[in-house]
Amino acid sequence: MNDLETRLKDALHADEPPVRDPLFRVEVLLRLERARFKRRVGRALAVAGVLAVLAAMNVRVIDDWVAADDRRLWIAALAAVATLWTIAVVMTGPRFRMAARAFGRMLYP
């Protein structure tokens, strides 16, 4: 290998990132968490939106349907629980967990 080839090789391999770079890995994992959070929030909002629109469009029908039979109240309650569960899915996202952890540290330092 002559001098020019050596210089080319050195120049091409200059400023290479390190073999192990934990900071880079953390950045990738952060992006992964962010993407998951966005997906989760998007899904939850879509479901909640559809439910809200359906409920708003059929308020009278739902009211009459529940009033016709007391047992139907249980079904309405189950629907409400499902809605709350949807909201809970959002709350298990990483940002909410981080805030909850910070609050916990504040209470029990």
Place this chain on the structure above:
Amino acid sequence: MSDDDAALLTAVRGGSELAFNTLVDRHQQAVRIFLRRLLGNEADADDMAQETFLAAWTHARSFRGEASVRGWLCGIAWRKAKGAQRSWARQRSRDTAHHDLSMESGAAATMEDRLAVKRALQALPLEQRAAVTLCLVCGFSHSEAAGILGSALGTVKSHVLRGRERLMKEIEKSA
């Protein structure tokens, strides 16, 4: 593909974050070097490298084992770079090319050589730059590079040969 990489990717497909961490650790350097030489900007390159690993996590099932895991990752990076070519071509400024060259000691190449090679690389057409980087910097064979770029083997060989000549000329001039 090494057995280790095969096992890792199977675990990644199954949703193992630990395996994904190892995959990132093992291949981040190659992907980042490839993108740094291709884009000519460290920040953009590292950003795109992160996106590449994110895509690898999401599409792990699309790996068919025809190439090495490293080659597959570089293929994802190549497609991302090609897609973003227009936007980063506008941002690229040759006047500020030296800003990305680290002044850290330990590098065997002189600043003049590094700048000359960087400028010459950026002057090459994108596909030729990618072929040169894959073969001369990342250590892929011509056929592996052809697979990654989705080009004919002869095209890659010609790209590498001509690109190398051009870089050598620039190095010679910078002396």
